[in-house]
Amino acid sequence: MFHINEFKKLSGVSVRTLRYYDKIGLLKPVSKTEGGHRLYSNSELKKLQQIQFLKTIGFQLSEIKMMLESEEWDWSNSLLKQLSYVISEKERLSKIESSLRELINGIAIDGEEFRIKKIMDLYNNKDSKEVIKNNRDEFNLKNIEVLGKLPKMASSDPDSLEWIALVGQLKKYMHLSYSNTRIQNIIKRMDVKIGEDFNDEEEFLDKLWDIRMSSEESRKYSLYPIDKGVLNFMEKAYIHYLGNKT
Structure with a gap:
């Protein structure tokens, strides 16, 4: 006993x-x-x-x-029901994980100016796969594959995290001139990343940039909402970089 x-x-x-x-x-x-x-x-x-x-x-x-x-x-029936419940919970927790990653990465981009409304708007928008499916007529198959390579706010892969960090750094130092060495070094790394991730996709990237510059189009394709001022600054800095690229 x-x-x-x-x-x-x-x-x-x-x-x-x-x-x-x-x-x-x-x-x-x-x-x-x-x-x-x-x-x-x-x-x-x-x-x-x-x-x-x-x-x-x-x-x-x-x-x-x-x-x-x-x-x-009936143990078999009970275990099957429990398995179904666990799978459902797994999917629910996976969505929560994605939302948390989006929040963390949103803060990395926007810093103190981060607003949870941005993530809520993104979360309430259509699923990205459904968006691509519904707008398939606007992209050929090759470009749809490239679209899938874009940085994802809910991702933890190194490429997405580096893009998020680069945009965050650019926004952090926007008080400097777009020709400033620090800004140009960020743009240089972005240009290298474009070559690594989207080689020979210039025409598609130009179209994608037009989408990104439109708040309405960005929402349509479930792209994280980046402030127009940041995008304009990035564009000027990139044009300056290209003009001095040897």
Whole structure:
């Protein structure tokens, strides 16, 4: 027999939880001492391990009680239902993860001027895959593939994060002249990235820039809303860079 305090150490479950399990009839002690302390055996320890496992995979205590008490319980059906629930939760948490990444990356671009409304507007817009599908007539197949390479606010891939960081740095130093060395170094890295990621896609990128310069078109294609002032500054800095590129 195990005293409740010994049972606690063996199982890793608190005394308070064990008392609660006793109260709801989920795990009864085999007996009690004269002083009223609960006593458990190896059978209760095995049952507690089953309870903890079923909790881990998402079952409620009320369900677990019925599952362990009934000899005719349909385990296959219960597990299939739980699997369906877990898959649904996984999808829900994945959407939350994407929203959190968008918020974090939005702050990286906008800094103290970040507004959650931007992300909410982006979140409430059509899914990017659906947007591409609905506007397929405006892009040939090759350009649709290129569109998929654009930096994504919810992504953690190195290319997207570098683009986000570059735009954030550009905005941070906008108080400097667009011809300033620091600004031109940022633009230079952007130009290198364009060559790495979108080689030989100049015509498409020109069209994409026109979309980016329009707030309405940017929303249409689920592009993160960058302030028009930042885009104008970037354009001037890039033109200056090209004029001095050797």
